[in-house]
Amino acid sequence: MARQHTFALVASALLAHALTGVAQTYPVKPVRVIVPFAAGSGSDGNVRFYGEFVAKHWGQSLIIENRPGADGVVAAQIVKSAAPDGYTLLIGSSGPLTVNPVTTKNLPYSTLKDFRPVILFGLGTVAYVTGAATPQRTVSDFIADAKRPGASMQVGTYSPTYEIACHWLGIAAGVGMTVIPYKGLSAVVTELAGRQIPLGAIEPSGALPLIKDGRLRAIAIATRERHALLPDTPTLIESGFPDMVSHTWASIVAPRATSAAIVNRIHEGFRTAMMTPEGRNYRSGRVVVEVDYTPDEFEKFIVAEMARFRKVAQLAGIQPK
Secondary structure, eight states: HHHHHHHHHHHHHHHHHHHHHHHHHHSSEEEEEEESSSSTHHHHHHHHHHHHHHHHHHHHHHEEEEEOOOOGHHHHHHHHHHSSSSSSEEEHHIIIIHHHHOOOOOOSSOHHHHHHEEEEEEEEEEEEEETTTTTTOSHHHHHHHHTTTOOOOOEEEOOHHHEEEEEEEOOOOOOOEEEEEEHHHHHHHHHHHHSSSSEEEEEEHHHHHHHHHSSSSEEEEOOOOOTTTTSSOOTTTTTTTTTTTEEEEEEEEETTTTTTHHHHHHHHHHHHHHTSSHHHHHHHSOOOOOOOOOOOHHHHHHHHHHHHHHHHHHHHHHOOO
């Protein structure tokens, strides 16, 4: 028995040594990164920007593949089925990883069983935006209108994450919520500017130029504090909703069986890129909240986000489809 125990310890030590050696030489070939959305999205932009620095740091290229479809399911299945060797990675975001498990029936992957968190690029948020000519100027104005007999709060958006945030606001405000779905940010912005819809729930970085030049007006943001790029936009907390903080985010995750040594190597590569002056300057032009999570801390964040979305979905009566 003692001999078997000694053999097991030696085998474990040899395996750990082998994995460490692999991590030290990783990568020895190009790394494939699967993006669940079309080129030009925020998630796509993050990996392309930081990826240039990572490729130079590693001496290997990153091959970015955009594989949109089924709210991220197509891309997630590709990475779920890939070898856990660090050469196929997924750009994971709040929609596919924390909203889909709550809103999608028979989802063909499990966020926690099939994927291993690597690095979180930062926390985005939800901004509530109107056209410049819209008479309502605050969230309270829209809520007051929605409390009229037969009325509801009409909000255009393009993401399941934002849709759940809208329902959460409706529940907190005690008003009916009508969410109008669009295919992307540009469609929502066009409709807002043309006053085809009264209010939009969007990722604010992509619309920042239109907000700055006055064509759109941001009336609330779902962060804990006002953001430096939107200093005149109150938070939802300031607007009377003390618990209403809502994050969107983009990240890198790997197949679940990927070794900790390789995960740490990938984390180190991207974190180094993020901490360069160029990386910091890139984020300074975006409405993001900085984070610096280890892979383990990132996993705890995902668990908490899934629990939060599940609670909101239950309150809103959102059933998996």
